[in-house]
Amino acid sequence: MEKVCVIGAGSTKYGKLDDSITDIAVQASVAAIESAGIKPKEIDAGYISNVFGIADKQVHLGPVIMSNLGISEKPSLSIESACGSGSVSFREAFANVAAGFYDAVLVTGVEKVTHTGTEWTTTYFSYCSDFFYEGQAGASFPGLFASMARAYLTEFNATEEDFAKVAVKNHENGLSNPKAHLRKKITVDDVMNSAVVASPLKLYDCCPFSDGASSVILCSEKFAKEHTKDYIQVIGSGRGGSPAALQGRNHLTTIPSTKLAAESAYKMAGLGPKDIDFAEVHDCFTIAEVVDSEDLGFFEKGQGAKAASEGRTKLNSEISINPSGGLKSKGHPIGATGVGQVVEVFDQLTGRAGEREVKDAKVGLTQNFGATGASCAVHIFQSV
Amino acid sequence: MEKVCVIGAGSTKYGKLDDSITDIAVQASVAAIESAGIKPKEIDAGYISNVFGIADKQVHLGPVIMSNLGISEKPSLSIESACGSGSVSFREAFANVAAGFYDAVLVTGVEKVTHTGTEWTTTYFSYCSDFFYEGQAGASFPGLFASMARAYLTEFNATEEDFAKVAVKNHENGLSNPKAHLRKKITVDDVMNSAVVASPLKLYDCCPFSDGASSVILCSEKFAKEHTKDYIQVIGSGRGGSPAALQGRNHLTTIPSTKLAAESAYKMAGLGPKDIDFAEVHDCFTIAEVVDSEDLGFFEKGQGAKAASEGRTKLNSEISINPSGGLKSKGHPIGATGVGQVVEVFDQLTGRAGEREVKDAKVGLTQNFGATGASCAVHIFQSV
Numbered sequence: 001m002e003k004v005c006v007i008g009a010g011s012t013k014y015g016k017l018d019d020s021i022t023d024i025a026v027q028a029s030v031a032a033i034e035s036a037g038i039k040p041k042e043i044d045a046g047y048i049s050n051v052f053g054i055a056d057k058q059v060h061l062g063p064v065i066m067s068n069l070g071i072s073e074k075p076s077l078s079i080e081s082a083c084g085s086g087s088v089s090f091r092e093a094f095a096n097v098a099a100g101f102y103d104a105v106l107v108t109g110v111e112k113v114t115h116t117g118t119e120w121t122t123t124y125f126s127y128c129s130d131f132f133y134e135g136q137a138g139a140s141f142p143g144l145f146a147s148m149a150r151a152y153l154t155e156f157n158a159t160e161e162d163f164a165k166v167a168v169k170n171h172e173n174g175l176s177n178p179k180a181h182l183r184k185k186i187t188v189d190d191v192m193n194s195a196v197v198a199s200p201l202k203l204y205d206c207c208p209f210s211d212g213a214s215s216v217i218l219c220s221e222k223f224a225k226e227h228t229k230d231y232i233q234v235i236g237s238g239r240g241g242s243p244a245a246l247q248g249r250n251h252l253t254t255i256p257s258t259k260l261a262a263e264s265a266y267k268m269a270g271l272g273p274k275d276i277d278f279a280e281v282h283d284c285f286t287i288a289e290v291v292d293s294e295d296l297g298f299f300e301k302g303q304g305a306k307a308a309s310e311g312r313t314k315l316n317s318e319i320s321i322n323p324s325g326g327l328k329s330k331g332h333p334i335g336a337t338g339v340g341q342v343v344e345v346f347d348q349l350t351g352r353a354g355e356r357e358v359k360d361a362k363v364g365l366t367q368n369f370g371a372t373g374a375s376c377a378v379h380i381f382q383s384v
Numbered sequence: 385m386e387k388v389c390v391i392g393a394g395s396t397k398y399g400k401l402d403d404s405i406t407d408i409a410v411q412a413s414v415a416a417i418e419s420a421g422i423k424p425k426e427i428d429a430g431y432i433s434n435v436f437g438i439a440d441k442q443v444h445l446g447p448v449i450m451s452n453l454g455i456s457e458k459p460s461l462s463i464e465s466a467c468g469s470g471s472v473s474f475r476e477a478f479a480n481v482a483a484g485f486y487d488a489v490l491v492t493g494v495e496k497v498t499h500t501g502t503e504w505t506t507t508y509f510s511y512c513s514d515f516f517y518e519g520q521a522g523a524s525f526p527g528l529f530a531s532m533a534r535a536y537l538t539e540f541n542a543t544e545e546d547f548a549k550v551a552v553k554n555h556e557n558g559l560s561n562p563k564a565h566l567r568k569k570i571t572v573d574d575v576m577n578s579a580v581v582a583s584p585l586k587l588y589d590c591c592p593f594s595d596g597a598s599s600v601i602l603c604s605e606k607f608a609k610e611h612t613k614d615y616i617q618v619i620g621s622g623r624g625g626s627p628a629a630l631q632g633r634n635h636l637t638t639i640p641s642t643k644l645a646a647e648s649a650y651k652m653a654g655l656g657p658k659d660i661d662f663a664e665v666h667d668c669f670t671i672a673e674v675v676d677s678e679d680l681g682f683f684e685k686g687q688g689a690k691a692a693s694e695g696r697t698k699l700n701s702e703i704s705i706n707p708s709g710g711l712k713s714k715g716h717p718i719g720a721t722g723v724g725q726v727v728e729v730f731d732q733l734t735g736r737a738g739e740r741e742v743k744d745a746k747v748g749l750t751q752n753f754g755a756t757g758a759s760c761a762v763h764i765f766q767s768v
Contacts, residue, residue: 060513076625081444
């Protein structure tokens with residue numbers, strides 16, 4: 001099995017973007033290609049992740065992106081796994097490079113939804129749930145994560161203020177991220193006084209809908225060494241599944257797919273939670289980051305909320321969680337989110353993170369799930 | 385690299401189906417699992433192909449299907465490459481098994497569109513083109529393939545009647561396929577007198593919109609030998625791309641992605657066009673089958689239409705093309721189509737094809753493209 005490396009990364013700004021889905025995907029792809037210092041024709045294949053291309057009238061995005069890059073002859077495909085699309089696409093690219101099918105691959109995640117309005121987006125998002133059991137009953141994602149949050153508050157020694165501190169921390173990190181959607185300092189009071197979306201979750205417990213695109217270049221170690229000294233290595237990759245509908249789960253305060261994906265990724269890397277210097281995790285709602293931090297093994301079950309509340313997940317604390325600002329502040333352009341996490345890890349481990357740098361970081365982890373965690377992928381990276 | 389085998393296959397009927405997208409996907413998956421004689425829990429991952437899940441209010445289909453199969457813990461994903469989604473999903477599953485990441489994988493393609501009406505479907509199909517250059521100019525797929533057909537008629541010694549004979553032949557094959565959408569014998573006159581859709585293409589030159597699901601079980605040779613004697617081997621796999629918009633191509637009478645994919649697949653298999661006993665090719669329009677038969681090397685450029693007209697592609701003739709009835713008669717449930725082609729190859733090479741059996745067939749090929757061939761995958765299989 002070939003060692004797999006990331007040699008380039010790029011993102012558009014996340015937020016409300018005017019350019020088309022194709023244009024922003026190409027902008028991120030070009031940024032990643034330039035950052036890698038390679039020529040487009042050196043790319044063997046394109047792995048695109050996207051969920052709602054239909055919202056911008058363009059599916060079958062791969063050939064359109066490849067054509068715009070001047071490499072229309074190269075194969076491409078689109079991967080969808082709801083909000084976890086980006087990391088699954090990354091995983092497929094990883095598997096193909098590891099197996100020696102390709103030397104260098106472009107992984108681009110993209111989404112364009114803000115122009116459709118909240119009603120359209122919320123409705124279509126609900127098609128990512130198990131629609132028969134959830135969406136058609138009116139259980140959209142804020143409601144489903146509210147169920148998880150309520151269960152957590154009932155089961156463990158935690159408060160809504162603990163959740164609020166996750167949002168405050170991620171907004172603080174996002175202030176130093178020029179690509180972030182919501183660059184705005186907020187307080188616990190701001191969160192507590194914001195409109196209730198689905199009790200106990202309030203507006204500032206929720207990530208925004210964002211437009212955006214992120215890209216990375218994955219390649220074999222040989223290709224990396226021939227092209228740059230500035231690369232990182234993928235040392236762990238794992239995926240897992242959960243019952244698609246929340247009602248099929250035995251517990252609401254843990255996501256089985258995260259635990260399975262993490263177990264595989266840690267095993268492949270030969271590492272454990274204590275070896276991770278920082279993590280980009282899937283904080284679509286504040287409760288999600290709390291649950292993630294436990295399922296990934298950073299804290300004991302039931303301790304994640306208090307740990308966040310005590311500042312143990314802040315930048316350069318015990319474990320820096322979401323130094324980029326996470327989905328909450330950086331934004332959540334669905335198909336791009338998982339790829340954007342890898343962009344942050346690349347920037348952190350190659351000294352490009354500026355003010356939000358995790359000091360002396362050697363090992364970073366990404367965790368990105370779909371829906372309420374019906375699917376999840378975890379990757380572990382180290383500097384070289 | 386592990387040898388990769390297909391040990392089971394199953395399909396729903398193609399046509400207008402009342403069951404939900406989830407239900408038909410599960411029906412096909414169960415049929416494939418039963419045909420393989422394995423237990424669901426022996427499956428390591430699910431590769432789903434689908435384009436318009438949104439039409440039946442269900443995307444993120446993988447976890448929903450896996451949950452219905454009782455194996456929610458297993459990873460899954462959805463792959464989209466327009467009408468070529470099924471073969472690209474098959475290719476990713478192949479790559480993962482070949483690399484040793486998984487022992488046995490479920491590949492399920494599914495589509496549910498007939499309930500949305502022709503207008504919705506035609507509009508959304510056009511989002512699979514390069515929408516900036518094509519769809520928004522009103523160039524939907526019948527128009528784009530009509531351009532290819534007109535160019536072919538202009539450039540080569542061929543007639544509309546030659547194209548019609550492709551439809552007549554595929555309908556004749558489909559008569560013996562109990563799963564086919566349009567099981568109806570037609571004549572050249574029927575085709576010539578049918579309504580003009582986009583000149584020179586008439587209604588009977590066009591495949592239908594279909595609902596349907598198809599599944600196969602892919603596995604390592606070791607797994608295959610432990611479970612059954614009734615399996616086939618994947619001996620070639622290739623992919624390629626073309627300029628996304630037709631206007632970017634140098635010629636309208638050839639599809640570059642098919643030639644690239646075929647070249648790779650033939651090379652991997654160590655075979656050439658003359659070694660292929662039968663082929664399931666992408667005949668979304670009659671002109672497409674003609675072009676495919678040339679790009680795959682079965683006939684010289686410009687000879688495909690006459691070859692079809694002379695009966696050289698009929699069942700048990702020089703090369704049996706689309707013994708299943710093809711997209712034209714069997715139907716075209718977008719995301720399922722490429723997987724359905726593999727189901728036909730499995731049935732043919734394991735003696736399950738009944739009346740439409742290709743005699744003494746040892747080697748079969750599938751070719752499945754997206755849009756006007758912006759993406760294409762070719763696979764070659766042999767009996768063991």
